[in-house]
Amino acid sequence: MPFIDHVSDSDLQRLALQRVVPALLSRGFCYVDGLLGEVAGGAVLEQVRDMHRSGALQDGRLASSAPGVHRRNVRGDKIAWVSGAERGCEAVNFLLNLIDKLVSMCAGRLGTGTGTGAGAGTSIRERSKAMVACYPGNGTGYVKHVDNHNYDGRRITCIYYLNKDWNAKEHGGVLRIFPEGKSYVVDIQPLFDRLLLFWSDRRNPHEVQPSYATRYAITVWYFDSEERAEAKRRFRDLAASTSQQQQQPPQDSGSS
Ligand SMILES: Cc1cc(NC(=O)CCC(=O)O)nc(C)c1Br
Numbered sequence: 001m002p003f004i005d006h007v008s009d010s011d012l013q014r015l016a017l018q019r020v021v022p023a024l025l026s027r028g029f030c031y032v033d034g035l036l037g038e039v040a041g042g043a044v045l046e047q048v049r050d051m052h053r054s055g056a057l058q059d060g061r062l063a064s065s066a067p068g069v070h071r072r073n074v075r076g077d078k079i080a081w082v083s084g085a086e087r088g089c090e091a092v093n094f095l096l097n098l099i100d101k102l103v104s105m106c107a108g109r110l111g112t113g114t115g116t117g118a119g120a121g122t123s124i125r126e127r128s129k130a131m132v133a134c135y136p137g138n139g140t141g142y143v144k145h146v147d148n149h150n151y152d153g154r155r156i157t158c159i160y161y162l163n164k165d166w167n168a169k170e171h172g173g174v175l176r177i178f179p180e181g182k183s184y185v186v187d188i189q190p191l192f193d194r195l196l197l198f199w200s201d202r203r204n205p206h207e208v209q210p211s212y213a214t215r216y217a218i219t220v221w222y223f224d225s226e227e228r229a230e231a232k233r234r235f236r237d238l239a240a241s242t243s244q245q246q247q248q249p250p251q252d253s254g255s256s
């Protein structure tokens with residue numbers, strides 16, 4: 001079904017230049033509410049709910065329960081990786097295309113301000129598949145971490161939230177960002193039709209606080225081409241060197 005084109009290219013251009021780029025450069029994160037609008041946003045939510053109902057969201061990480069509580073492992077978030085081309089993902093694909101357009105309109109203007117010191121600036125031309133995630137609402141969250149803590153190439157994390165009538169006081173599930181070197185934290189509610197963008201590296205450690213209602217989100221990571229290529233080279237060298245070691249006979253320890 002043809003989605004209502006809620007956001008025109010000129011809207012996106014304005015959003016990129018007047019909101020997203022300045023915020024990323026000055027604060028390192030930015031969120032936009034009402035990205036797709038009720039109809040298209042609702043279509044994405046329905047498709048994610050269908051994935052959840054059909055069991056497509058799996059292999060969540062084991063989340064240990066609170067210390068002291070009888071130590072059973074409870075399931076954390078459930079995820080599925082989608083390209084958007086899958087049947088039943090048409091609305092997700094529409095979302096991904098829109099985010100791609102928005103990020104490409106920003107990419108040329110994120111210059112050397114990214115503070116990575118790597119090369120002349122950020123050339124973002126590729127991204128990961130989309131990670132559809134569901135926190136089941138059993139009190140699990142996601143421990144504090146950095147997405148790209150070791151130059152794996154990821155430059156911008158984009159998270160699209162899908163949760164209607166979310167109330168953090170009752171449902172928890174706040175994404176808390178701890179901006180590097182700042183004395184304050186930033187609490188983001190995972191609200192329906194909200195798009196959050198932030199630098200994936202050490203500038204933005206973050207955690208998901210325990211969620212007490214079903215919490216859906218779709219995440220894509222955009223790569224800096226140079227850093228990604230370098231990370232792939234490093235990974236190939238590592239793989240090559242470890243496989244060589246396996247081929248060589250184990251060096252005797254030299255002990256008598
Ligand atoms: C699998 C995986 C999930 C996440 N998710 C979040 O940080 C949650 C953000 C939110 O839902 O608000 N991050 C990493 C680095 C990996 Br890997």
Ligand SMILES: [Fe+3]
Pocket residue numbers: 145146147206
């Ligand atoms: Fe993360």
